Amino acid sequence: MERRAAAHRDRPSYGHDALITCDRLVRVFTTDGVEVQALQGLDLTVQEGEMMALVGASGSGKSTLMNVLAGLDVPTAGAARVAGRDLLTMDAKVRLNYRREVVGFVWQQTSRNLLPYLTASQNVALPMQLRGRGGPRSTRPARAAKGERTKELLAMLGVTDCADRRPHQLSGGQQQRVAIAVALANSPSVLLADEPTGELDSATGEEVFAAFRRANEELGTTIVIVTHDQTVEHEVRRTVAIRDGRTASEVLRRTEIDAQGQESLVAREYAMLDRAGRLQLPAEYTAALDMEQRVMLELEQDHIEIWPDGTTGQERS
Numbered sequence: 001m002e003r004r005a006a007a008h009r010d011r012p013s014y015g016h017d018a019l020i021t022c023d024r025l026v027r028v029f030t031t032d033g034v035e036v037q038a039l040q041g042l043d044l045t046v047q048e049g050e051m052m053a054l055v056g057a058s059g060s061g062k063s064t065l066m067n068v069l070a071g072l073d074v075p076t077a078g079a080a081r082v083a084g085r086d087l088l089t090m091d092a093k094v095r096l097n098y099r100r101e102v103v104g105f106v107w108q109q110t111s112r113n114l115l116p117y118l119t120a121s122q123n124v125a126l127p128m129q130l131r132g133r134g135g136p137r138s139t140r141p142a143r144a145a146k147g148e149r150t151k152e153l154l155a156m157l158g159v160t161d162c163a164d165r166r167p168h169q170l171s172g173g174q175q176q177r178v179a180i181a182v183a184l185a186n187s188p189s190v191l192l193a194d195e196p197t198g199e200l201d202s203a204t205g206e207e208v209f210a211a212f213r214r215a216n217e218e219l220g221t222t223i224v225i226v227t228h229d230q231t232v233e234h235e236v237r238r239t240v241a242i243r244d245g246r247t248a249s250e251v252l253r254r255t256e257i258d259a260q261g262q263e264s265l266v267a268r269e270y271a272m273l274d275r276a277g278r279l280q281l282p283a284e285y286t287a288a289l290d291m292e293q294r295v296m297l298e299l300e301q302d303h304i305e306i307w308p309d310g311t312t313g314q315e316r317s
């Protein structure tokens with residue numbers, strides 16, 4: 001008993017090795033005395049260097065989660081850590097620093113990503129200039145380094161030819177690729193994107209996802225994308241579904257090579273078991289078996305069986 005207690009005590013804490021950890025995250029909004037629980041004890045970990053997608057029905061809590069991770073909103077309860085920063089206890093100064101240096105974001109509305117009166121190059125250089133403000137006057141080599149980084153980012157994202165154009169002179173896809181360059185300017189640990197292809201046609205959307213993948217592969221930046229776009233399935237190895245303010249299921253994809261050397265993508269869906277042991281069963285499964293309120297569980301040697309209430313022992317055996 002003592003040994004078991006010690007093993008439990010010495011177990012590493014939840015998400016200790018992850019870059020992003022959300023632990024029983026709660027966000028309650030109160031409007032005119034009515035409470036909305038946008039996040040209801042959400043658990044999520046994202047490893048450093050991962051590129052993953054968050055999906056879910058409208059109102060499931062995706063944008064609320066993104067705003068928390070972006071440092072724009074503070075959760076009501078639970079714990080959230082990104083790159084070692086505690087998102088619940090940051091003061092205003094640390095929060096500003098976090099938004100400038102630790103996270104970058106790309107929003108759906110292109111007008112929210114770029115300043116209309118600046119060229120693409122100037123938009124990319126701006127976060128680097130804002131970061132340097134307050135310190136000693138920028139030296140010529142420091143300015144040259146920022147110019148060099150701007151060029152490199154625009155080249156990596158395939159928009160070098162857009163450098164001297166203003167946003168209204170760019171297509172929607174070009175605007176979003178420049179927006180990715182802006183978000184990467186200060187080498188953030190995490191890039192967050194909320195419906196970045198929402199206003200684009202599917203071919204242009206694919207180009208934007210490819211730009212995210214390039215940033216992930218070439219710079220190693222961890223990327224979290226909220227999307228309704230089905231094409232994301234071909235771009236990310238992990239998709240987490242959010243339902244009613246909690247992570248509900250997860251699809252992992254991996255490449256398998258058969259005996260003939262043929263490559264194929266194999267996808268496997270998992271249900272999420274939260275920290276309290278709660279499991280969300282897919283609505284279509286519970287509806288198919290008329291499962292409501294109560295189910296029976298049986299522990300077998302290597303799995304657990306779930307039966308509708310009222311199933312007799314004879315039926316189960």
Ligand SMILES: Nc1ncnc2c1ncn2[C@@H]1O[C@H](COP(=O)(O)OP(=O)(O)OP(=O)(O)O)[C@@H](O)[C@H]1O
Binds near residue numbers: 029031058061062064
């Ligand atoms: N500032 C707010 N004040 C009150 N309620 C809010 C606020 N922001 C979000 N909500 C509510 O919280 C719930 C989750 O909203 P959220 O925007 O996170 O969902 P979503 O999954 O991003 O939806 P969509 O895909 O439509 O953007 C919804 O019921 C929404 O109405």
